[in-house]
Amino acid sequence: MMNDRILGVLGGMGPLASAEFMRSLTLQTPALRDQDHIPAILVSDGRVPDRTAARQGLGPDPLPALIRGIRILEAAGCGAIVIPCNTAHGWYGGMAAATALPILHIVDAAAADLRAQGIEGGRIGLMGTAATLAMRLYEDHLPGYEVIRPDAAEQAELVTPGIELVKAADEAGAYTPLAEMAARLHARGARAVVLGCTEIPLGIAAGPPLPFLVVDTVAALARAAIAWSRA
Template identity: 55%
Template structure:
């Protein structure tokens, strides 16, 4: 169990988008082995949607989001956070700069996805990637997965335009009912091209394809929200001396 007097918190830098940040906090609770309130992880969530658009910054010369993200991390650490989780994949294009600006460790969401693939027994093979245009065009997932021995299957330009991007946009606009079909079509397209698993590499996508519909697909889906939550649980418990227990398997 956690020590309520330790004063240590997990800091969650959310708001990118807001529903993804809130969903991460919910999944953190759902995946923590706990028998009572005090067994859960103390967490602080900064869910600030004013962070400038990450894809626009990388691909269209938009406003740099790094200062806003750095301020969010400082706000969390000043409040007592001793470990940071950022439930936004595209934000990790600035990971090195965020680590340099942080006084505490920052988890890496793509490394967490790799851990989740291995947890599922998927140690090699082509992995289908879904994410924002910025994440995929900048090669964020590709670099990490290829370094760990995986191949990558990315959406074509048409699949991005027709399936992936509209699904992410629908979640950001609170139109969850409109987000499933395009996301599902992208999963099936990637599987048809040989993917042995598909990474939901934008934190809006696990909301587009909820847990109770994932059995509809012929390939497993690795969920970047859940992967990061499991990594946060493991790291927090290790750092605070809590006995490491296996987190419940994702539904």
């Protein structure tokens, strides 16, 4: 039994992505019965101030709310933290400084997934929130890759509305704009497209599979958590 360490999940950003993270964690853990699974505590608190608005100077700082969630996970005895929200990793430094627990970085998980798919470098596509793009979360953590991204019009017309549709529980409606944007990045030479906002894989899962490689950052983060649990 390797499941004596409790995983802390700082979630609610959004809540549907957190539920999908828990599902992905469960389905990817080799298990025949309940007792084989990784014990986990999920704090799903959508009241964390909007990360994109904060980064654009249009809303309050989410860091205090993020740290309140971390305190709950610490008190519950968790041994590590994952955050199924790419944009929240813009506050990674502040969170890491506030806790002794390791926080498994979602971009590291995405990079591991790229390598596992045989993509060690070259051009990749990135889809994410406007804030994730503005903060250069991926570019600054993925040396050796050329990261291409939607232009401003595509971000406003395809990616942001797709993310918002998932947050409003319309996964089926989100498929068309998100799949269209992924296809454009693939057509521009991306060897894989990183679905770098945890809402995006939910929209993409609501329609036909994309005929090229993608990185599902929800599933990739779940695999990083499983690796931590077994280490």
